[in-house]
Amino acid sequence: MSPEQLGELYLRVHHRMHRAFDGGMSASGLTLARTKVLAQLQLGGPARPSALAAEFGMAPRTITELVDTLERDGLAARNADPTDRRALLVTLTGEGDAALAVARATRTRLMKKVFGALDADDRATMARLLQTLDGAMAPLITGDPHTEEVSFHGRTAHPGPVAAGE
Secondary structure (H helix, E strand, C coil), rough: HHHHHHHHHHHHHHHHHHHHHHHHHHHCCHHHHHHHHHHHHHHCCEECCHHHHHHHCCCCCHHHHHEEEEEEHEEEEEECCCEEEEEEEEEECCHHHHHHHHHHHHHHHHHHHHHCCCCCCHHHHHHHHHHHHHHHHHHHHCCHHHHEEEEEHHEEEEECCCCCCC
């Protein structure tokens, strides 16, 4: 199999997995994009919408629509920035914290189902291969805030860019 064919296979599996996870997460009340924004608010505290857009590589309009939805559903709130009266901060609400717990449990269940199809040796091989690919991609992505390690779900990981509307 050529590198191009393997790349196409990987992208196809990634796309299918993304759709399956987003569908499963949506059934629990949150999409992947909403979960990522709530997780960032929980991890980093209140943030300006522009900082969230930069963090996830989203257009300002996309993050505004996402925050509008989170606010409408009571999962996040916009409050005045105490350091700049012209700016707003997005904060996680108690309802958002509870929804994030449900989303994380759903994500964990989906991960166990998908990656449980592999035995321990295959999972170790896959982890090694993915780390190698991640290392090969790092120099190709300059200025990407997601090349830094972050903690998500109690583990250190490279979350990768988020496409608009995820």
